Amino acid sequence: MRILLQRVTRAEVRIRGELPDDPVRVSGRIGDGYVLLVGFTHTDTSAELEWMTDKVLGLRLFPDEDQKLNHDLGANGGALLVVSQFTLYADVRKGRRPSFVDAAKPDLAVLLYNQFVRSLRERGMIVETGEFGARMDVELVNDGPVTIWLEREAPSPST
Known part of the structure; x- marks a missing residue:
């Protein structure tokens, strides 16, 4: 499981229609x-999802009164905008076209995505989302900027 986390002052995700004249709709919008x-x-399994939920919610990425990063998302009263992005598993080591063989197939990925969102909500967080598999426009104002790469791999099976 991979997450690119960006601390924001505002963000929204819009879903494009199938045709050029179709209306664009907002799927999710947050402030801080x-x-x-x-x-x-x-x-990926439930173990990676739970580890990542704990990590995201425990990270202290908001400043205290001394401007040190000492407050987590909950203490700051912030929200989450969660967007599925299989391209985080792009392999570009060979050639010019990315390979996505390491990305979960859509039927598994949508289950994991929904479980992750549910896990965040069960911990009392305000969670907005994109739409799995849709063509989306994500607009955000990166605060800081603070951008963190998070990765959790399932343990290798013992031989």
Whole structure:
């Protein structure tokens, strides 16, 4: 599981229509908080989701009165905008076209995505989302800027 976390002062995700004249609609919008661009691989399980939930909610990325990063998202009263992004698993080591063989197939990825969002909400967080598999425009104001790469791989099976 991979997450690109960005601390923001505001963010929103808009869903484009299928045709050029189709209306664009806002799927999710937050003020202060984190935008989480989230990707899954085919070996991810509930263990990775729970670890990542704990990590995201425990990170102290908001400043205290001395401007030190000492407050977590909950203490700051922030929200989350969670957007699925399989391209986090792009492999560009060879050639010019990315390979996505390490990205989870959509049927598994949507289950993991929904479980991750549910886990965040169950911990009392305000969570807005994009739309899994849709063509989206994500607009954000990165605060700081603060951008953190998070990764949690499933343990290798013992041989």
